[in-house]
Amino acid sequence: MIRLAANLTMLFNEHDFLDRFAAAAESGFRGVEYLFPYAHSPEDIKAALDEAGLAQVLFNLPPGDWEAGERGLASLPGREGEFRDSVIEALRYAEVLDCPRVHAMAGLLPPDADEATRAAHHSTYIANLRFAVGEAARAGRELLIEPINTRDMPGFFLSRQAQAMAVLEAVGADNLRLQFDLYHCQIMEGDLIRHLERQFDRIGHVQIAGVPQRHEPDVGEVHYPAIFDRLESLGYDGWVGCEYRPAAGTLDGLGWGRQLGLNP
Template sequence: MIRLAANLSMLFTEHDFLDRFAAAADAGFHGVEYLFPYAHAPERVAEALRDSGLEQVLFNLPPGDWEAGERGLASLPGREDEFRGSVVEALRYAEALACPRVHAMAGLLPEDADDEIREAHHATYLANLRFAASEAASAGRELLIEPINTRDMPGYFLSRQDQAVAVLESVGADNLRLQFDLYHCQIMEGDLIRHLERLLPHIGHVQIAGVPERHEPDVGEVHYPAVLKRLETLGYRGWVGCEYRPAAGTRDGLGWGKPYGLVS
């Protein structure tokens, strides 16, 4: 059975953040994810979860200076102490929110990155993920990495599925898993069903959005009913995060999710 989680950084933005939980529950969602909870005390977010009867399924580690354009710290040489602090902070929130998994964003390469710079980022990434996975394991959490397309996020260090799998194998931590975003994969590589079949043992979380505009999943070039059906028959029992930007109001566009229990 496909279980859908609302991404509250993109859905229900017509409401204040803490009010989006109730709006998501009212629309038939049973889980939520979002980019970052850190603007709110964990107790306030936990209260919103309890009041709405929702499960927290995912959020990201602190990404550095997001407003200045930073997109994660995990691969950035010289920022190791800051990354370690971000792991501690994320796990503190994960404990308060009973969240089983957190995502470590890799960060951006410099525009003029040569092979030496790329290798330095790669070595830093592996070392930081080993630390983060160990800390997450001690806290009973999974750590995720996600390839992100370089059209939406130019210069992002991790952009392809095979690159991510090689990282997983190099780190060798049982609780380090793949965050498989079908939107990003379609833009970079396509062949979604074959990717799911091959990568399922590595996948800890799935996300969806319409391609190419990143609107509702029933608009664009991907036939999500077939993809989700295949995901279900493969035996995936995790969550599917709805990380898309509604073309209009969130509820107005939820008709695509009626077969999965959503209410428009």
């Protein structure tokens, strides 16, 4: 059975962050994810999780200066110390929240990046990920990488599935896994089910949203029932993160999940 996790950065914005946990549970979700927990103490978030009876399934490492436009540190030359600190901080939260996996955003290339610049980012990325997977392994956690489309995030270093698979191979760690976001993959490449099949053994988490507007997954150009059927037939037992922007209120748009067990 597909297990749906509410992305609390995008869903239930009708509530303050710590109140979104209860709202998600009341709507039938049993797991949650979000971009970043760092505005709150891990103890406060854990209390919200426990009170709602929810599992924490994913969050991101600190991304640098998000408000200034930074989108991750992992591939940025000269920021290695800050990246290492971000790994330690994320794993501290993961320990308190009993979260099995964290995502390291790759970061942005400069607008005028040439081949030498791209090579420097790649070398930094591999070295940083090797450090991070070692720390994550000692903490009993998985580290995820995610290709993100360059329409929503122009210049994002990791944008294609083959690039991500090559990185997994280069780092060579069992606890480094692919965060397979079908929304991003559809925008960049399409051919979703074949990508899913080819990469299935390396997928650690799945995320969904309608394409192209990133609304509910029952609107747009992706036929998610076929995706869910293939996930189940492949034996996927992980979570599917609902990382979409509701077209109206969150509750108004949850009808699509009823057949997947999303019932209050």
